[in-house]
Amino acid sequence: MAPKYKLIYFNLRGLGEPIRFLFHYGGIPFEEKRIEFGDWPKVKHSYPFPQLPILEIDGKPFPQGASIARYVAKQVGLTGKDDLEALEIDSVVDTIIDLRIALAGFYFESDEALKKKKKDIAVKETVPSMLSKFDARVKENGGYFVGGKLTWADVYFGAVHATFNHFVGENVIAKYPNLKALVDKVQAIPAIKAWVEKRPVTEF
Template sequence: MAPKYTLKYFNLRGLGEPLRFLFAYGGIEYEDVRFSFEEWPALKGSMPYGKAPVIETDGEVLHQTMAMGRYLARQLKLTGGDDWEAMLCDMAIDTVTDFRLQIVGYHYEKDESLKAQKKEVLFNETIPYYLEKFDADVKKNDGHFVRGKLTWADLVIVAIFEMLQDMLQVNFTEKYSNLKGIMDKVLALPQIKEWVEKRPKTNY
């Protein structure tokens, strides 16, 4: 019997959305449990290492978004055709994680003077630098992030890009046609399109 999954995360897309994209793509049934920031202090102690998202399945509590994503991707045969392509998927996703952490660090900065300094660097240097390279990677890989084929890297990165754009209220693809192409391609997949249309509306 297939394992039953429960995903627990904030009522956000955030780091839960890459997992939701994978569940949706694979047609994997799961319970999407969401909680508020106000509820989090009471829940934090029950989470491995005090972090979310987590997936509960078969009496186990799993954590670390990309480890869980990699597990789901292997079930769905989305890690590429061999170990080298699996590594390329990991490399692309880890690079986007570096990018995401810089944006999130800016977004949640509480010191307004420090935030202003971070904003200048982020918008004038960091974002253009990464987007140019990501765009070149997609072009080199024939419209995908790895070897011209759909992998979990595409699903995860598009989910993260979509979230980050809404967090910053910017458009990552306006000047980058290859990035626009892969985002459009993933969001047009029937399973992903259906999920995006029905998912709860959140800011990011």
């Protein structure tokens, strides 16, 4: 019998969206529980750690978004042909996460002076440095991050780049044609395209 999956996350795309993309890509049914920010303080201590996303597998909760995404990617055959390729894919995903952390670091900063300083560094230094390297990598690998074929690194970036756009306030991949083409390919996958067209409208 197939496992029963339940994804618990905020009512956002955010860190839950790569997991949703992977489930839909693989045609794996899953239930969703979306939690509003205002309700989170009342329920967060009922979970393994006070953080989301969480994936329940047959009722057992597992935290950490990247670990969950990697698990689902393995179920749908997007983790690489061997351990070395899997390491390469994981390193790309971890770097994408580093970029998200840098952008979230200024977006959620409450001190306006510090927010501006952090944003200047992120937008003027971190984003162009990392995205130019990503763009070159995709070009060198036949339009994908690793091995000239679709992996969960591509799906992950295709899911989270819109959040980067929201944080920065502009299309961060507009100057990077290979990344733009990659995102277009991911979002043109029929099952992912169908999800994007019907998913709830949220802030990011």
